[in-house]
Amino acid sequence: MSVALPVETLRRLFGDFVRHVPMAAAAFDREMRYLAHSDGWLAAHGDTTTRDILGLTHYEVFPEIRDEWRELHRRGLAGEIQRRDHDYFERADGRREWLRWLVAPWRDADGAVGGILIYTENVTEQMDTRRRLDQRESTIRDFFAQSPLGLNLCRMDGLWLESNPAFLRIIGYTHEEADGGLTYWQLTPRKYDAAEAAQLEQLRTTRRYGPYEKEFIRKDGTTIPVRLNGFLIERESETLIWSLIEDMTEQRALEREVEEERLKAIQASKLAMLGEMAAGIAHEINNPLSIIELFAYTLQGALDGGDAATAREAIAGIRAAASRAGKIVQGLSRFSRESQREPRADVEIDAIVTEAIGLCRARLAGDAIALTVDVSTRARVEGHAIELTQVLVNLLNNARDAARGAEPGWIRITAHDVADAPLVEIAVEDSGPPLPADARDRIFRPFFTTKKVGEGTGLGLSISRSIVERHGGTLDLDAAAPCTRFALRLPVVRR
């Protein structure tokens, strides 16, 4: 249906219609003279004036119009409709713009082309926004693909959705195998069940989890140590988990190396200690050997003389001496055994005190040093018996060196439960001269020693402290004590 309007009304309508088009729009006659244009036309072409251009040709108004545009105009006049959604355009003033345009012919009452209509819209801003989004997306894509850290997105039920190459390298699966096909749980050893539950709880309450150290089972069946961190995100109303996965293989190897070095240092220090104790140990062994020799001689005589009572006494003496020598040798071999990778066990405080005293007793006796032992605890600690014995032997040896020559010479070793704390304290005190003030601060440092050259390595206390700290305890010089007193405190597993 069409409404018949007077020509003058139609002319005005056409003028208003074109003027208010919210883009750059203009109508031309066959000579490219302006018949009408929208308000935004001049501004869209970089012209800030409000000059009257009706009747002027397009090329008079904008002499910079390029040949290719003139060609578009000619083709429009030839009856062709042409359009472009984004076309790059460099203005005479150097501005770069993206244009969306349409060039179409208009026809007169006879159906002949009367001129053309041009519509252009500046879409530079949209284009810039789109480019920025593209760039951001490709940045994120590159980050995901090239990150040395494993990245993985999974569903709450553990199904993997997106895995980056670093993560795929860690688990040894391809993208096709992993994403959409594998779950977190399939690659998690069962021994982590309890830890997993704790991490899930943390994720539920804080929306984050980790740092969490565990292992994954790789495609080849081997396990690989990893450290995970992660957080929840919402995507299309579904809750998903992003995880950052770090391959800890090298870190673990490094830690193993450090641990081996530590064990080597402990062993070296122990051997140095054994060297210092050699004289006392020789005494401890030679005494039973002498007893055996003398009683064997007695036994010989008793047999020749038919003296059964003396023979029996000699045999009993020989057996007692052999058993004692055996105990000393066993104590020594227990002590010098490398404590490598020995699992932690319950250690009775009473037992390690007895063991340490057994190793040091002869040495103390020979120097006329009185030893008092006061163990009032039945506590057990978790750890390595040999290492803890080594600490006590070290403290006893130091005490012996300090108390030797003191008048009177004594050493006191005590072990008792600490009131109000799940700790046990073992203390070694001696009657030696007080430590000089400057030595007190430095005594736990490696290579520091107050002993004469050749008598101490200066490593005993620093290694002892490192052993105690590895057991979650402390080893300190008791500054408040009236004598030299080293106190060793360890967490108790049970009393």
Add this chain to the structure above:
Amino acid sequence: MTEPVVYIDDEPLLCRATEAILGRSGIAVATFTDPLAGLAYVEAHPVAVVLCDYRMPRMNALELLQQLARAVPFYIVSGELDVARLAAGNPRVTGVLTKPFPAEEMLELVRAHLPTAG
């Protein structure tokens, strides 16, 4: 009755074995596990020879010798590795008997200081 041999050692079994060996050989012997008791005995009685362990509680053999006013043949008996070095240069130490030693060596050494052997 001959003057006894004195054996001082904090190890009771060694004292006992020495008693048995010397006793069976007809040699009078007095043994002490406490160095101070041994020292007191030697100060107060005539003795033929003293055999004394080096490493003992409260004092070692050299310290005991230092406190001993009398001149007596004095042997240090020891399982220490360096006692010979410690005793060297001390004119009051007659000799060192290193543990472990054959019983014959002790008998020979003791007999050298008994009048019957002279």
